[in-house]
Amino acid sequence: xxxxxxxxxxxxxxxxxxxxxxxxxxxxxxxxxxxxxxxxxxxxxxxxxxxxxxxxxxxxxxxxxxxxxxxxxxxxxxxxxxxxxxxxxxxxxxxxxxxxxxxxxxxxxxxxxxxxxxxxxxxxxxxxxxxxxxxxxxxxxxxxxxxxxxxxxxxxxxxxxxxxxxxxxxxxxxxxxxxxxxxxxxxxxxxxxxxxxxxxxxxxxxxxxxxxxxxxxxxxxxxxxxxxxxxxxxxxxxxxxxxxxxxxxxxxxxxxxxxxxxxxxxxxxxxxxxxxxxxxxxxxxxxxxxxxxxxxxxxxxxxxxxxxxxxxxxxxxxxxxxxxxxxxxxxxxxxxxxxxxxxxxxxxxxxxxxxxxxxxxxxxxxxxxxxxxxxxxxxxxxxxxxxxxxxxxxxxxxxxxxxx
Numbered sequence: 001x002x003x004x005x006x007x008x009x010x011x012x013x014x015x016x017x018x019x020x021x022x023x024x025x026x027x028x029x030x031x032x033x034x035x036x037x038x039x040x041x042x043x044x045x046x047x048x049x050x051x052x053x054x055x056x057x058x059x060x061x062x063x064x065x066x067x068x069x070x071x072x073x074x075x076x077x078x079x080x081x082x083x084x085x086x087x088x089x090x091x092x093x094x095x096x097x098x099x100x101x102x103x104x105x106x107x108x109x110x111x112x113x114x115x116x117x118x119x120x121x122x123x124x125x126x127x128x129x130x131x132x133x134x135x136x137x138x139x140x141x142x143x144x145x146x147x148x149x150x151x152x153x154x155x156x157x158x159x160x161x162x163x164x165x166x167x168x169x170x171x172x173x174x175x176x177x178x179x180x181x182x183x184x185x186x187x188x189x190x191x192x193x194x195x196x197x198x199x200x201x202x203x204x205x206x207x208x209x210x211x212x213x214x215x216x217x218x219x220x221x222x223x224x225x226x227x228x229x230x231x232x233x234x235x236x237x238x239x240x241x242x243x244x245x246x247x248x249x250x251x252x253x254x255x256x257x258x259x260x261x262x263x264x265x266x267x268x269x270x271x272x273x274x275x276x277x278x279x280x281x282x283x284x285x286x287x288x289x290x291x292x293x294x295x296x297x298x299x300x301x302x303x304x305x306x307x308x309x310x311x312x313x314x315x316x317x318x319x320x321x322x323x324x325x326x327x328x329x330x331x332x333x334x335x336x337x338x339x340x341x342x343x344x345x346x347x348x349x350x351x352x353x354x355x356x357x358x359x360x361x362x363x364x365x366x367x368x369x370x371x372x373x374x375x376x377x378x379x380x381x382x383x384x385x386x387x388x389x390x391x392x393x394x395x396x397x398x399x400x401x402x403x404x
Contacts, residue, residue: 035120036182036223037127037291041246046290049086050338051249054079056296057306080306083335084290085136086251089119092264094273094282108283112256115285117225119254124227127246127291128182128239131229138292139333141182141239141246141316142229146327149310150174150317153324154237159194160187160319161202164215167240167317175298176315181220182239184228191215232323241316249290257284292335307332 058078065072093111100107125131130140145151152167154160168178191203203215214220229235259282264273275282295306295313304313312332 034117034225035123036221036225036227037124037246038120038248040180040182040221040243041127041248042244043248043250046084046086046249046251049251051084051290053082053084053247053292053294055082055294055306059297059299059302081336082138082292082294083338084247084249084292085134085335085338086249086288086290087134087136089122089254089287089289090285091115091118092282092284094264094275094280097279097281100281111283115256115283116254119285119287121225121227123248123289123291124223124225127248128223128227129229129234131227136335136339137290138335139314141241141293142234142236142318144293144295144312144314144332145236145239145241145316145318147330147332148312148314149327150241150314151320151324151327152317153320154322159202160190160237161194163319164238164240167319168216171241171315171317173300174304174313175300176242176245178218178240178242178317180218180240180243181215183220183222184230184237185222185224187220187222187238230321232321232325235321235324236318237321238319239316240318241314245295245315246293247291249292251288251290252286254285254287257286258282259284295332295334307334 056077057080058076060075060077062075063073093115095107095111122132126133126137126140128141130143133140139147150167150170152163152170154163157163157166164181171178192201194202196202230237259275261276262282263271263275264282265271273280273282293315295315297304297306297313301311301313304311306313308331310329314332
């Protein structure tokens with residue numbers, strides 16, 4: 001039977017045995033995304049595992065004096081502690097040496113930026129939303145906004161821009177000034193699409209500048225590292241507030257270390273990988289940081305509390321998505337004392353840490369150390385003096401024996 005369809009052709013599935021397939025030296029991928037919290041919030045360097053921050057809690061009150069001989073009243077001003085507690089982030093990436101030798105691209109150069117991106121995702125999820133947040137850290141930005149009822153549901157105004165303006169007015173009424181926004185991905189494009197009743201664009205960023213822009217003159221950052229929560233329950237369209245009141249304390253910045261020897265084990269102590277015996281290399285990432293939001297009392301709400309019975313003061317607010325219902329009740333989480341026995345400064349091995357004389361426990365430890373050193377010095381001096389007194393007698397005795 002004649003046939004007209006047979007011919008020599010390349011393999012349609014898999015790799016063709018005769019046609020080479022060179023591998024590109026570069027990997028097509030998105031650029032790693034950084035942490036929004038680290039760029040929006042205040043950052044400080046910590047010298048110990050914990051740090052206290054005095055926060056104004058009670059404002060002084062002035063009184064009118066009744067008449068020429070009226071009695072003048074007293075007033076006071078009080079502060080409360082907010083404590084930052086350092087916690088550690090870490091991960092290990094092991095790769096067999098044979099795979100490193102055979103790979104056509106530099107693997108560590110591909111892995112390290114993605115680890116940094118994962119750290120940013122973890123930090124933002126914790127401090128913005130409270131997801132996997134260490135128990136030693138205070139309330140998350142979103143959690144505090146809902147518990148303090150600093151929220152507006154999208155659609156309250158005629159458009160998103162008016163919703164944001166209403167939330168800004170609500171924040172101003174509590175004494176906190178909005179100085180920046182964090183938003184879900186795509187918010188800039190949603191704002192660009194806003195039109196007035198006459199069809200005139202309302203939000204007009206500089207179309208010749210780099211992507212992004214400002215909202216009502218304040219910077220707006222889209223959170224595009226995968227940490228943003230947009231659901232009806234536990235999510236938001238936008239977060240705003242006074243970002244200078246949120247603190248990130250860096251005890252040790254993100255660092256990487258390579259290992260060619262050692263073992264990786266699980267929680268039960270079972271060895272999973274022996275680097276030396278199984279010819280592998282591991283990259284370990286560590287970072288130590290702390291987070292806390294300080295919510296000082298404001299003149300607009302002098303009776304609002306730091307945590308406890310409403311109204312509770314909080315420097316952040318949120319635009320909630322359509323369909324969101326109510327705000328959860330509960331006290332704001334504020335760490336006011338170290339959550340474990342604190343006997344002095346905590347420091348990384350090899351780094352010096354000066355004692356803080358404002359901390360009573362550190363002062364007591366320093367005094368005890370000085371007292372012990374003094375006792376040791378006195379004992380050493382007494383022993384040295386005793387040996388010196390005994391030396392002449394011993395010398396004379398030996399001399400007498402020589403004469404005999």
